[in-house]
Amino acid sequence: MSASLPLASLNAADQPGFVALLEGIYEHSPWIAAQAWSQRPxxxxxxxxxxxxALAQVVRQAPREAQLGLIRAHPExxxxxxxxxxxxxxxxxxxxRAGLTHCSPQEFAxxxxxxxxxxxxxGWPFILAVRGPRGQGLTRADIIRTFERRLHNNPAFELAECLRNIHxxxxxxxxxxxxxxPTEGNQVLTWAEELARHTEGTGPNGLDDxxxxxxxxxxxAHQACAAQLQAWMRDCGFDEVERDAVGNVVGRYRGSDVSAPWLLTGSHYDTVRNGGQHDGRLGIFVPMACVQALHRGGRRLKHGIEVVAFAEEEGQRYRATFLGSSALVGEFQPAWLDLADEQGITVREAMRTAGLPADMTAIQAIRRDPQRYLGFVEVHIEQGPVLDEHDTPLGIVTSINGSLRFAGEAIGVACHAGTTPMPMRQxxxxxxxEIVLYVERRAAQDAASPVGGxxxxxxxxxxxQGSLNVVPGRCRFTLDLRAPTDAQRDALARDVLAFIDEVATRRQVRIPVEPTLAASAAPSxxxxxxxxxxxxxxxxxxLFHLPSGAGHDAMKLHGHLPQAMLFVRGGHAGISHNPLETVTNDDAQRAVQAFMNLLDAL
Structure with missing residues (x-):
């Protein structure tokens, strides 16, 4: 069979021919191709x-026995x-390709x-796409680690994970x-892997080694990332590349019309501790790949493209978040310069050590004029399981959830666990x-909301100071409540706080609760x-629409520029803020193609 089958040949085939052309794509399961032909557009x-x-949806809609048959058609x-x-x-x-034909005796055993x-x-064989996210082949060590980890999944989840790997x-x-x-997708993954070499930690962290x-x-490590991003942007063909007063890395690719407003895009390059390679960084690399393609093709669009790799979004070193994007909208607070990390190093000191001016005049000077921009768009890994669960690679973000956070403490009476009757305890x-379970129930009531749950x-x-034989007299807790609109968020909070008051009265305990954060929703x-x-x-x-439960730099730009986000499916059921975070080269390629389509339409 030809190594490069034209799509036109497949479209021209009758059902038997269609099935024959796709023989071997799904292991010993020609029924998938047959049904896809029947449902073709x-x-x-x-x-x-x-x-x-279309092929994935045939499997998704198939009866469970047919899905099990597909799984069992695969070899161990x-x-x-x-x-x-x-x-x-x-x-x-x-x-x-994965080296499984050259196992050592110990690996084979x-x-x-x-x-x-x-x-x-x-009751079915373990299924893993052993050619991996890049299609080149996982190592035997990676395969064994994944095998051992997935052995502990619950059966319903594991069946779905097997089907995802089959796809x-x-x-x-x-x-x-x-x-x-997927040339550009491979480039995105290469950038992600190489940037991940700059890290504050070394050695395994105990999670999947x-x-x-x-x-x-x-x-x-952060400064090394900034230097690397600047070098790559220059290699891609950006006309101007700089690091600004707060450490953002900015690349500009001019448009053909010098008077036309620019498109602003980007995401953050800092990480959480023990994070993943794609959180934030995917939203830098995707537009970089587009600029690289435009430059290589000698193309200029009417509108210029400004890509910002935001220096800080996660709030990990200092008790402030969105330092990078806050500066672009003129909301960088002077008091932040005096914040200190765990070693007592202030933001001002860290800036000066990194060669930044640590001066509010310089920081205020990088504020963007909204009149010079069309809007802000951001590509981001979903950081959740929804797209992966629906076998859908890209999602349109409808809104970034608003959130309310609280810190509370229940204060009762610590007493002897053996001598205090149950009805007399506080x-x-x-x-x-009770509060934990109510929060779960009440949030679930919004699942059918037209704007999202x-x-x-x-x-x-x-x-x-808890003890095995003491009735707890105190219990500290936090609340994190999020919803796609402020009204839905506030209704959730009112109900939760009212329930807390009811529990306090009924159980004769005090439960003071203090707000610690309020962030407004950012509809696209x-x-x-x-x-x-x-x-x-x-x-x-x-088209698959979903809200974003996580915060993003787009939230900060929202009050100043029109914004909208594109989510990209993450593997391993969408896990993020975790070393297991992953994106395939094909999904990265789709993100690049979608971004290029958006640029061309401008």
């Missing part, structure tokens, strides 16, 4: 992305079929044990069949336990949201 598939999505990794040479050509190639344990627990396997096979190479990635504001921890979290629970600008929609539709992909 009029005129055929407009893109390989549309075909991939380094299993009996592999040893006997009975794998399909595709599976043989994949296992070979470990894989056989894991295969047996996994089958005993779940990734099929995607790579389709790329091979059609000769598709991955090295920690920690880059906090103006540390040596148990502070039990009171907070609410979320509520009690992230901190602490019983000071309708016109810019529509531009993202058109960009995604132009790729033959469906």
């Amino acid at each position: 009029a005129g055929g598939f407009v893109s390989l992305d549309q075909l991939k999505y 990794l380094a299993g009996k079929a592999a040893v006997a040479g009975q794998l399909t050509a595709e599976s043989t190639d994949e296992q070979s 470990t894989l056989q044990r894991l295969n047996a344990d996994y089958n005993a627990r779940f 990734r396997i099929a995607e790579i096979r389709l790329n091979d069949r059609f000769g598709a190479v 991955q090295p920690p990635l920690t880059v906090t504001y103006l540390t040596p 148990d502070a921890a039990a009171a907070v336990a 609410s979320v509520g979290t009690v992230g901190v629970l602490q019983v000071p 600008d309708p016109a810019w949201q529509a531009r993202w929609e058109a960009a995604v539709q132009g790729m033959g992909l469906p």
Whole structure:
């Protein structure tokens, strides 16, 4: 079969021909291609992305028994079929690329044990896209670590994870069949991997044996990232590259019309402690890849593109967040210069050490004039499981959730656990336990809201000087309440606070609660949201809308410029703020294509 099958040939085929052309894409499961042909759009598939999505949706809509049949059609990794040479050509190639045909005796024994344990627990073979996020092949150590980690998943989740890996396997096979190479997506992943070499920590951090990635504001690792980003931007062809007064890295690619307003975009390059490679940074690399492509093609758009790699968003080193984007909108607070980190180093001192002016006049000078810009757009990894759960690579963000945070403490009476009858206790921890469960129930009531659901979290629970045989007299807790609109957020907070008062009265405990943060929701600008929609539709992909539960730099720009965001699917069920955070080269390529579509439409 040809190594570069034209999509037109597939569209022209009848059902038997269509199935034959896609033989081997889904292991021993021709029914998937047959159903995709029956459901194909009029005129055929407009893109390989549309075909991939259609095939995945056939599996998604199939009965559970059919899904289990698909999973069981796959061979074990380094299993009996592999040893006997009975794998399909595709599976043989994949296992070979991952080095599974060259296991040491110890590795082979470990894989056989894991295969047996996994089958005993779940009743189907372990499925992993062993060619990995780049399509080149995972290491045997990566495969074994993933195998061991997933062995502890619950069955429903693990079945879905197996199907997601099958779709990734099929995607790579389709790329091979059609000769598709995600060049820009590979470049984005290369940048992410190389920038991750700059970190404040070394060695494994105990989570899947991955090295920690920690880059906090103006540390040596942070400054190394800034220098690397500037070098890459110059290599991409940006006309101007600079580091500004707060450490933001700014690249400008001029438009053909010098009087036309600019498009502002970007995201942050600092990380949480032990974070992932793509949080924030994906939103820098995607527009960089677009500028690189424009420059190589000798193209100038009417509007210039300004990419800002924001120096600080996460609030990890200092008790302030959005330092980078706050400066661009004139909201950098003078008091922030005097904030000190755990070592007593102030922001002012850190700035001077990093070669920055540490002067409010210089910081105020980088404020952007909204009249000079069309708007602000941001690409970001979703940081959640929704897109991955729906087998959808890109999502249109409708709003960045508003949030309210509180710190509370239930104050009851500490007393003997053996001698105090249950009806006579003033148990502070039990009171907070009721609150935890109510927050969960009440937030879930908003699931059907037309603007998106609410979320509520009690992230901190602490019983000071707790003891095994003492009824807790105090229990500290936090509340984090978020919703797509301020009205929905405030209604959630009113109900939670009212319930806290009711619990306090009923249990005869005091529960003072103090607000610690209030952030307004940032709805996407309708016109810019529509531009993202058109960009995604132009790729033959469906529109999937969702709110952002996390905060982003776009929140700070929201009050000054129209803003809208595009989410990119994350792997491992969308895990983020974690070394396991991952994006495939194909999804990165889709993000670049969507961004380029948006630019071309301007």
